[in-house]
Amino acid sequence: MRLSNRNKAGFYNFLNTFFLMLFVCGIAAFLLERYKFDIFGWESYIFLIVPTLLLVSYYLRGRQIFEYDSDGEALNFKNRNIITFLNRPVSDEFPKYKLQKYEVVNAGILKRLYITVSSKKNHSIILKYDISYLTDKELRDLKYSLDKVIKENKENLHLCRKI
Known part of the structure; x- marks a missing residue:
């Protein structure tokens, strides 16, 4: 299964530009209000x-x-x-049989995906991904796919132990 929100990059770029422009306009409005007009008083900090x-x-x-x-x-x-330039991209690729478990942490506006992967020497590695911008449907599809992989891994492990 493939899942991507790359087609929304233009919208996210627009939001980024909008929030930066709003910030610059807020600074300009604050400076004008504070040093030129002085109508609002201390409420000008809202700008x-x-x-x-x-x-x-x-x-x-x-x-x-x-x-x-x-x-x-x-x-x-x-x-x-x-x-x-804000932060470097994260890219990971590993075999399906190494996936042990996953956890989705939803903290209000912030969502994170924690993937636990087995490594050499029977250690576990936890990989972290930001999934705050995924829709609910995309998140359900991701969980379904990861559950399916984990289920297959457990079945394969169970079959190997029987042999």
Whole structure:
């Protein structure tokens, strides 16, 4: 199964530009209000606080683009940001049989996917992905696909133990 929200990159780019413009306009409005007009008084700080909160919450949600591919014998995860210099993209590919478990953490506006993968020497590695920008349907499809892979892994492990 393939899952990608790459087609929404234009919308996320628009949101990024909008929040940056809102922040710059908020600073300009604050400076004009504070030093030129002085109508609102201390309420003029709202011109700074609201755009700053919107911009920070947009960036704290994490990387916007998430791609998942479970076709074939490997699982492929890619997670990247629209603005490439903010943080580096995450790209992982590993065989399906190494997937042990996954967990989706939903903390209000922030959603994270934690994948536990077995490694050499019987250690576990936890991989982290930002999935805040996935729709509910995309999230359900992702969970269904990962559950299916884990179920197959358990069945294969059970069959190997019988032999």
